[in-house]
Amino acid sequence: MSFGVQVGAWTSQIIDGTYVGICSCSFDWYQQMPLTDSAVRNARPSLEGKDIKLSDGGGLHLLIKPAGQKYWRLNYRYLGKQKTLALGVYPLVTLKDAREARDSAKKILFEGVDPSVHRQNSRAVSKEAAANSFEGVALEWMNVQQVKWSPSYAVKIQSCFDRDIFPYIGRRPVSEVTAPELLIVLRRIVARGAAETAKRARQCLGQVFRYAIATGRAERDPAADLKGALPPVRHQSFANISEPRRIGEVLRMFDSYQGSPVVCAALKLAPMLFVRPGNLRQAEWSEVDLDAATWRIPAEKMKMRQPHIVPLPTQAVELLRELKQLTGRRLDLQPYVFPSARAGGRPMSDNALLVAMRTMGIPKEELTAHGFRHMASTLLHEQGWDTDWIEVQLAHGDHSTRGKYNFAKYLKERTRMMQSWADYLDALRRGAEIIPINQRA
Structure with a gap:
């Protein structure tokens, strides 16, 4: 309930028990008594399109804009000048919050400091602290490294930090993080059975600290002190057959598989080309030159971040020509050689080949999609092919002995080797009893 009395140029009103005076010339609001929660909540904007001020005392007032927004403001004087400090927006900042902010600002003013300047300095300190925190430095390091990371690898690194590292040491100043703190973080990862992830996390931690040293925000790398502190990782080879x-039996099963043409083609090409499963399913028609019988995988898709050439044997070219009639007709809409059957414009699922093999009754303990690489490496070595040719074809980067290889290195020799390998698989598929072993050039 409210009522008002006209007194000269003033209109007096009582709103919810609060005495309010309205100046008819400026429409500024002044109170002789403090505001109440209900008065603030029920206050309405001016019908004349002017700003309204509801005073709470001590320089604090609620500024109501014509559109209805409500802002807390504090008027004060510093060195003889009238100044205003913004205290927040109602209702996010309540009347109680605004009064506490007013009292804090008055204490700062009493000490001879301008509250506005004090706030700016505090924000600068907070911003600097965030930039020098472990999380701030790590995010900065990731941003620098992403230019040479694949999107999937960047997501993997970000997820590892978000899940396993930032919650525990993210807010710590990077210069104050210690080796025991890092060990506790990494042991949590090991405890859930992810020893390999813990090993990689330690390597990334070391890179973050080295970046912090380079940018002047740390003096040493505590991750280096953890060498030997984690349990060794037991590497297990991908299940494979040799x-x-x-x-031959598995290849015949692939030939008789009744799945989609896309999956069938991928099953036949996987052992023939023995590339990484991710490279196979993300192959794009723009990378494949059927006339030249080559597939050029760009560096950003490769694990070692170097472009890779896959010579295509005649069997692969024939199979891809047939598949192109199905998946290569509208490259502007669908660029992938093996597109997803469910999502347009996306590659085949990374589980597609695994599901197909399980459907055929091939257990995961016997063979995985990645196992074709081990299978090819084993048999090609047994057949006498040059190790360097095999390693280059597998896109293995041996930095310690061979250095970074030229992606076109041994291309003629590898082309001959890949054709021989495809012929060998054809012979096994037909059930040949005698397979030539010595194929050394």
């Missing part, structure tokens, strides 16, 4: 007779 017995020729069983390989």
Whole structure:
């Protein structure tokens, strides 16, 4: 309930028990009594399109804009000058919050400091602290490194930090993080059975600290002190087959598989080309030159970040020509050789080949999509092909002995090797009893 009395140029009103005076000339609001929560909540903008001020005393007032927004403001004088400090927006900042902010500002003013300047300095300190925190430095390091990371790898690194590292040491100043703190973080990862992830996390931590040293925000790398502190990682080879007779059986199973044409083609090409499964499913028609019988995988898709050439044997070219009639007709809409059957414009699922093999009754303990690489490496070495040719074709980067290889290195020799390998698989598929072993050039 409210009522008002006209007194000269003033209109007096009582709103919810609060005495309010309205100046008819400026429409500024002044109170002789403090505001109440209900008065603030029920206050309405001016019908004349002017700003309204509801005073709470001590320089604090609520500024109501014509559109209805409500802002807390504090008027004060510093060195003889009238100044205003913004204290927030109602209702995010309540009346109680605004009064506490007013009292804090008055204490700062009493000490001879301008509250506005004090706030600016505090924000600068907070911003600097955030930039020098471990999380701030790590995010900065990731931003620098992303130019040479694949999108999937960048997501993997970001997820690892968000899940396993930032919650525990993210807010710590990077210069104050200690080796024992890092060890506790990494042991949590090991405890959930992810020893390999813990090892990689330690390597990334070291890179973050080295970046912090380079940018003048740390003096040493505490991650270096953790060498030998984590349990060794037991590497397990991907399940694979190397017995020729069983390989022939699996290849015949692939030929008779009743799945989609895309998955069927991928099953046949996987052992023939023995590239990484991710490279196979993300292959794009723009990378494949069927006339030249080559598939050029760009560096950003490769694990070692170097472009890679896959010579295509005649069997692969024939299979891809047939598949192109199905998936290569509208490259502007669908660029992938093996597109997803469910999502347009996306590659085949990374589980597509695994699901197909399980459907055929091939257990995961016997063979995985990645196992074709081990299978090819084993048998090509047994057949006498040059190790360097095999390693380059597998896109293995041996930095300690061979250095970074030329992506076109041994291309003629590898082309001959890949054709021989495809012919060898054809012979196994037909059930040949005798397979030539010595194929050394």
